Amino acid sequence: MRWTLLGKIVGDLVLVNIGFLAAFLVRFGGKLPQVNWLAYSNLIPWITLIAFILLYSYDLYIPGRKRWDEIFSSLICVVAILFMATLAISFLFHQFAFPRSVFILAVPFQLLFLGLWRRFIWAWSLKHMGPLTLIVVGPKEGAEERARMLLSESTDRYRIAGLIVDRHEQDRGESTFPILGCYGDIVQILKGFKGGGVLFCSDIPPVKRITMMNAVLRHNLSIFAVPDIYEIFIAQAQLEHLDGIPVFRLSGFTRKPVEAWKRLMDIALAVFFGVIALPLVLLAAIAIKIESPGGPVLFRQERVGQGGKVFELLKLRTMIPNAEMLTGPVLAEENDSRITKVGKVLRASRIDELPQLWNVLKGDMSFVGPRPERPVFVQQFRDEMPGYELRHQVKTGITGLAQVEGKYTTPPEDKLRFDLLYVKTMSPIKDIQILLHTLKVMLMRHKAS
Numbered sequence: 001m002r003w004t005l006l007g008k009i010v011g012d013l014v015l016v017n018i019g020f021l022a023a024f025l026v027r028f029g030g031k032l033p034q035v036n037w038l039a040y041s042n043l044i045p046w047i048t049l050i051a052f053i054l055l056y057s058y059d060l061y062i063p064g065r066k067r068w069d070e071i072f073s074s075l076i077c078v079v080a081i082l083f084m085a086t087l088a089i090s091f092l093f094h095q096f097a098f099p100r101s102v103f104i105l106a107v108p109f110q111l112l113f114l115g116l117w118r119r120f121i122w123a124w125s126l127k128h129m130g131p132l133t134l135i136v137v138g139p140k141e142g143a144e145e146r147a148r149m150l151l152s153e154s155t156d157r158y159r160i161a162g163l164i165v166d167r168h169e170q171d172r173g174e175s176t177f178p179i180l181g182c183y184g185d186i187v188q189i190l191k192g193f194k195g196g197g198v199l200f201c202s203d204i205p206p207v208k209r210i211t212m213m214n215a216v217l218r219h220n221l222s223i224f225a226v227p228d229i230y231e232i233f234i235a236q237a238q239l240e241h242l243d244g245i246p247v248f249r250l251s252g253f254t255r256k257p258v259e260a261w262k263r264l265m266d267i268a269l270a271v272f273f274g275v276i277a278l279p280l281v282l283l284a285a286i287a288i289k290i291e292s293p294g295g296p297v298l299f300r301q302e303r304v305g306q307g308g309k310v311f312e313l314l315k316l317r318t319m320i321p322n323a324e325m326l327t328g329p330v331l332a333e334e335n336d337s338r339i340t341k342v343g344k345v346l347r348a349s350r351i352d353e354l355p356q357l358w359n360v361l362k363g364d365m366s367f368v369g370p371r372p373e374r375p376v377f378v379q380q381f382r383d384e385m386p387g388y389e390l391r392h393q394v395k396t397g398i399t400g401l402a403q404v405e406g407k408y409t410t411p412p413e414d415k416l417r418f419d420l421l422y423v424k425t426m427s428p429i430k431d432i433q434i435l436l437h438t439l440k441v442m443l444m445r446h447k448a449s
Helices: 002-027 034-041 044-057 068-092 100-129 140-153 183-191 206-218 229-233 256-291 341-349 356-362 375-384 388-393 401-405 412-425 428-442
Strands: 132-137 158-165 179-182 197-200 222-225 238-242 245-249 298-304 310-316 366-368 397-399
Touching: 002 034, 002 044, 002 100, 044 068, 044 428, 068 100, 068 428, 132 140, 132 183, 140 158, 158 183, 179 183, 183 206, 197 206, 206 222, 229 412, 256 310, 256 341, 256 356, 256 366, 256 428, 298 375, 310 356, 366 428, 375 388, 375 412, 388 412, 397 428, 401 412, 401 428, 412 428
Parallel strands: 132 158, 132 197, 158 179, 197 222, 366 397
Antiparallel strands: 238 245, 298 310
């Protein structure tokens, strides 16, 4: 495994620089002028370091069965950001003999070389590892839903050996997947299991869950556990003792230093991106008016922010005018018929979110955080999901962990899990990484719908 990781790193970094070499050869007709090549050579250590940081930040060195479109979208972002970073450091170090045309020519070469190399590694890895075969444990309905979610992604990456359900559900109705037995049968079931791991759903009684996990560990199988709200709440808790009593000291979700740097970063990014975004917003406004002149350009809607405070969120309108006149408040769905043609483009590119930069400047929102929901849905989710109100202890965001790791169709319960995982682990590095991954998500159709 270590040699595979080292091979990825070396291969990536060599190909990044070979991309510059190919650009030089094309630009100068197969020659390498000494002055120009020396200017590039002086920057090789910095270019290589930045490339490694970007590749690492996009999780391209984390093992797993990723989708190819996720890997390729990450490579596009890496090459694009590396292009801008190379421009910046060439000015910073006064390497003006490094031709700007080479910067531009290197982009397609790097994307081509890295794409072919990573496609080979991806195909080889999937063939070498094979699909991850799982047993799903939990209440029958929930276990079936988790199994369907995995197989909807890819039958090449996951296989479901069967389900282990509660005893009273074992013979109740038909199932899409084989029922291998009940919780108490897990020891016997695992004896003949040759797969890779066991996925535990969250709605399993704690005592039964621990007993079954011990059985899985004795068979040296991987355990994948969907966390419940309590388990997320104690994440990163500090282990202490009170006069011999082992305890977890639980920290709150918000900390003053964290809030301070988030606010400074929000203001700086909102001003910077606001200047860049203004022409895009104007062009989008014209397109909206051409397609549906009867409606407004901006869409204003009440959303719930930090501490349960209601604020007015701004977006570019992507639906037909008065979209909820007949239906009332409903959540948007995939392939929603109310979305206009222009709206589909704006949503896929996230351009419709740009007016929220004003919400960030005002302090209603942050760049990164749980997505703000409408008051009517917040009340509904509070009734359905205990712990939902915990996400409102931090500012809501334009993007967040749920948007990066989840999909448009991810259930609200799982989005809540992502939101709470973020607020328990948020840091400057985490926010930067989520912002970088947001660029990747914009290129992925199944996530940016």
